[in-house]
Amino acid sequence: MSAEAHYTRYHPQWYRRRVSVWWWLQSWRYTKFVLRELTSVFVAFFAVITLWQLRALVDGPQAYTQFVRGLKSSPLVAVHGVAFLFVLFHSISWFHLAPKAMVMRLRGKRVPDWVIVGLNYFAWLIASGTIAWLLLRG
Amino acid sequence: MGSREKLPPTVTLAVTRYRPEEESEPTLQTYEAPYRKDWVVLDALNYIKDKVDGSLSFRWSCRMGVCGSCGMMVNGEPKLTCAAFLSDYLPGPIRVEPLQFFPIVRDLVVDMTDFLHKLKKVKPWVVREEERPLSEGEYRQTPEQLDIYKQFSMCINCMLCYAACPIYGLEPGFVGPAAIALAQRYNLDSRDIGAQERLDILSGKDGIWECTFVGECTKVCPKNVDPAGAIQQYKLTGAAHWFKSVLLPWGRK
Ligand code: SF4
Ligand code: FES
Numbered sequence: 001m002s003a004e005a006h007y008t009r010y011h012p013q014w015y016r017r018r019v020s021v022w023w024w025l026q027s028w029r030y031t032k033f034v035l036r037e038l039t040s041v042f043v044a045f046f047a048v049i050t051l052w053q054l055r056a057l058v059d060g061p062q063a064y065t066q067f068v069r070g071l072k073s074s075p076l077v078a079v080h081g082v083a084f085l086f087v088l089f090h091s092i093s094w095f096h097l098a099p100k101a102m103v104m105r106l107r108g109k110r111v112p113d114w115v116i117v118g119l120n121y122f123a124w125l126i127a128s129g130t131i132a133w134l135l136l137r138g
Numbered sequence: 139m140g141s142r143e144k145l146p147p148t149v150t151l152a153v154t155r156y157r158p159e160e161e162s163e164p165t166l167q168t169y170e171a172p173y174r175k176d177w178v179v180l181d182a183l184n185y186i187k188d189k190v191d192g193s194l195s196f197r198w199s200c201r202m203g204v205c206g207s208c209g210m211m212v213n214g215e216p217k218l219t220c221a222a223f224l225s226d227y228l229p230g231p232i233r234v235e236p237l238q239f240f241p242i243v244r245d246l247v248v249d250m251t252d253f254l255h256k257l258k259k260v261k262p263w264v265v266r267e268e269e270r271p272l273s274e275g276e277y278r279q280t281p282e283q284l285d286i287y288k289q290f291s292m293c294i295n296c297m298l299c300y301a302a303c304p305i306y307g308l309e310p311g312f313v314g315p316a317a318i319a320l321a322q323r324y325n326l327d328s329r330d331i332g333a334q335e336r337l338d339i340l341s342g343k344d345g346i347w348e349c350t351f352v353g354e355c356t357k358v359c360p361k362n363v364d365p366a367g368a369i370q371q372y373k374l375t376g377a378a379h380w381f382k383s384v385l386l387p388w389g390r391k
Contacts, residue, residue, distance in 0.1 A: 013158040014158075014241035014242060014243060014249055015156055015158070015162075015163065015164055015241065015242040016241045016242075017238075017239075017242075019239070019304070019307040019308055023304055023307065023308075024304070026214070027214065029354060029357075030304060030352070030354075033304075033350075033352045033353070033354075037350065097351060097353070097370075100351075100353070100356070100364070100366055100367040100370050100371075101367070101370030101371060101373065101374060102371075102374070103367075103371055110285075
C-alpha cells in the first residue's frame with residue numbers, strides 16, 4: 001500500500017523516515033552482511049582469473065609461461081591474498097547459512113544444523129584434498 | 139552483576155515523541171522511571187504514562203509476549219518491550235523508539251496497515267477446494283505432519299522482523315519475513331491446497347527473490363519462527379517449480 005495519506009482532522013499525518021544510504025554502517029551486523037555480499041566480487045575475480053588461465057593454456061606453452069610470470073608480480077600476489085581472505089569468509093559464512101535453506105528430514109526428524117554444516121566442510125575438504133593431490137603428486 | 143545495594147534508584151528513558159498536530163518531525167524526550175530488577179521497558183513506559191506524562195502513546199496488551207503489540211526499538215534493536223528487562227540496559231539512558239521502517243502515527247505507535255495488507259495477500263488460512271461436511275469429523279494430522287509447519291505457526295505478528303529487515307526499509311513493496319513464513323506455514327500444512335495460489339505473490343516481483351538473506355529477521359524473532367529459513371526454503375521450492383515449468387513441457391500447470 002503506497003497511497004499517501006493527507007492530514008485532516010480525522011486522518012493522521014504519518015511521519016516516514018527515509019532510509020539513509022549509510023544504513024549498513026548503523027550496526028555491525030548489517031556491515032557484516034554487506035561485506036558478505038561484497039565477497040562475491042572476489043569470487044567472480046577468481047573465476048575470471050581461472051578462465052583467463054585456461055585461455056593462456058589453450059594458446060600454448062609460451063603464452064602460459066608468460067601468464068604465470070604475470071601472476072608472480074607482487075601487486076597481483078597481494079590482490080590474491082586479499083581475494084583469498086574474502087573468498088574464505090564467503091565460503092565459511094555460506095556453509096553456516098546452508099542449514100537454514102536446506103531442511104532435511106530423516107525418518108520424520110529434522111537433521112540437526114551442525115550435521116549439514118559438517119557435511120559442507122567435509123565436501124570442501126574432499127574437494128580441496130583431491131585438487132591438492134592432483135597438483136602436488138609426482 | 140552489581141550487588142543489590144548498588145542498584146540505581148532510577149533509570150532514564152529517551153523516548154521518541156511525535157505529535158503531528160504540533161510538530162512536523164519526531165523529537166526525543168527523556169523521562170526518569172524507578173528502576174526495579176523485575177521491570178521491563180514496558181513497565182517503565184506504563185509508569186511514565188501513569189505518573190509522569192499521560193500524553194505518551196504506545197501499544198501494548200498482554201505484557202507476556204503473546205499479543206505482539208508492544209514491539210519497539212530498544213537501543214536501536216527491535217524488541218518486545220514486555221520482554222526487554224531494564225536490567226539488561228543499565229546504566230542507561232535507554233533509547234525507546236517506534237519500530238523502524240514503519241510510518242509513525244504518534245509517539246511510539248506505528249501504522250501497520252502495510253503489513254496487514256501483505257499478510258492478507260498470502261492467504262494465511264487453510265485453503266480447501268471443498269469443505270468436508272461436519273459429520274465426517276475433523277481433519278486429522280499425525281505429529282510428524284504437525285511438526286513440519288509448527289515452528290512457522292508460532293508467529294504473533296509483532297513485526298519485529300520487518301523492523302530488522304533492511305530490504306523492507308529500502309524496498310517497501312517487499313512482502314517481508316513474517317508474511318512469507320506464514321504463507322509457508324500453510325503451504326506445508328497437509329490439509330491445505332493453496333500453495334499454487336500463493337506462488338504468484340511469493341515468487342512475484344516483491345516476493346522471496348527480494349530477500350538477500352541478511353538473516354536479521356530470524357535473530358530478532360521472539361518466537362523462534364525463523365522467517366529467514368522459511369524464505370530460503372521457499373526459494374528452493376520456487377526455483378524447482380520454475381525449472382519444472384520451463385524445462386518440462388508437462389511440468390506446466
Ligand atoms: S516472524 Fe517472529 S518477528 Fe516476525 S512477526 Fe512473527 S513472531 Fe514477530
Ligand atoms: S504486550 Fe503483548 S507481546 Fe508485549
